[in-house]
Amino acid sequence: MVAKHSTDVVVDETNDENSGVTAALCNWIVTLNKDDIPHAVLERAKHLILDGIACGLVGAHVPWSEKAADAILDYEPDGQCSVIGYDEKLSPLAAAVLNGAFIQATELDDYHSVAPLHSASVVLPALFAAAQVKANPRKSRFQNSNGVYAAATVSGLDFLIAAIVGFETGPRSGLAMYGGQLLTRGWHSGPVFGCPASAAASSRLLGLSADDTESAIGIACTQAGGLMAAQYEGMIKRVQHAFAARNGLFGALLARNGYVGIKKVFERRYGGFLSMFSQGNGMTPQYDVREVAAGLGETWHTNTNIRVKLHACVGGCHGQIEAIAALQKAHPERFAAENLARIKSITVGLSGPIFAHDGWEPHERPLSATGAQMNAAYIGATQLVDGQVLIAEFANDRLNRDEVWDLVYKTKCYHDKQFDKPNHACGARVVVEFEDSLVVEETLQMPRGFSPPITDDEIRDKYRKLAVSAVDQERMNKIEALVLGLENVDDVSVLLQLFAAPTRRVLG
Incomplete structure (x- = not known):
């Protein structure tokens, strides 16, 4: 659509560099509260978190996950962030990589049906690490306008809202460049769309301002990438969504201390996120920046288009x-x-x-x-x-x-x-x-779970079937109870402690 501003300059709204879309998204991220979110969305988000944890529990000790863990544990020093299925703790970025790889390890994690990405493997690893950074800061000398960063407990409600922010941001970033079209050209779409998703979620959990959140998203987007040729052989495909988790977390951690990232990263025509990843797609318009903030607070991807897998494949x-x-x-x-x-x-x-x-x-x-x-x-x-x-x-x-x-x-x-x-x-x-x-x-025309979606009861059944193969019944039940009651959890660290202990090997 082409519109005229008061100056009579003709502007194409699909790629308007002054549309303010990135800023609008960031304002929504920092101002969203529980009362703004429908009950059905809150409930679905908890079930998506539960599903992601189930995938991580069974994925932590499949052979390719163990290879990744062996390699990273061999060079990475001890840190403050938990790793699913292991006693060791690592730095925030390293922990995010392993946890993302574990959630994606068996192809049982969620997927978006229009803007293809696996939301849990991008959002949850970033939030697990961000929560522990906030609760256990390594240094207290860094300051922002509010003073010295100090340890702060992360509530289950804070975690839940941050997850929803990520679940909503990723698909919108993808829809702005026609979603699955990126796959057609050989890009691994999830690690691309996932970078702003993990940055948004991490920024919200860390309490960043809208301006700093925009920096975090810009830093994440400049790291985006992923080649779909990773699917043929080897193991690296399992880690590529984890790269997005790491990139978004890295952006938020830098921006938290005043490091300035790319502004207007969605709108910029030269070197911007949408303009670059949509090049060569043959579409008219090439991209539509308006999709990034379309329907915020009204249309919820969390409970409509994020699908839960019942088969262990693409x-x-x-x-x-x-x-x-x-x-x-x-x-x-x-x-x-x-x-x-x-x-x-x-x-x-x-x-x-x-x-x-x-x-x-x-x-x-x-x-x-x-x-x-x-x-x-x-x-x-x-x-x-x-x-x-x-x-x-x-x-x-x-x-x-x-x-x-x-x-x-x-x-x-x-x-x-x-x-x-x-x-x-x-x-x-x-x-x-x-x-x-x-x-x-x-x-x-559509597999199960599209209309209507997989029910919350079915997600709980899937969680139990997967989790019981990796952990004991008591631990499985405690995790489920905490996740499904997240809004009443005072300190999310009790949940992180439950999954951060050895799990059984599921696949030989």
């Missing part, structure tokens, strides 16, 4: 899994284990971003666990063979099974434009042809 393939499950239910004999070899071909239609992200043909056998959880052909074959796609399906000794790979090689993915509509990106069309020429198909 969220974009959940529709494919459930379409195959529907075929298995409708044709039990055809899809019985002894008849899978009679499948001639499988075609899978996916949205543009998901096809680019997950529709690639496997380039090696076996895939790494990361690659297997990011590959539509492998994910579909796993559902056909095992009837589920959970953590156990991606253990090392299960990644080279002939019965799975026979189906992988028969699978072809393609871009199906019917799924390019908002909130349909995770849908799928699956067509299976058998050797006797019988063809069956299933189209699923």
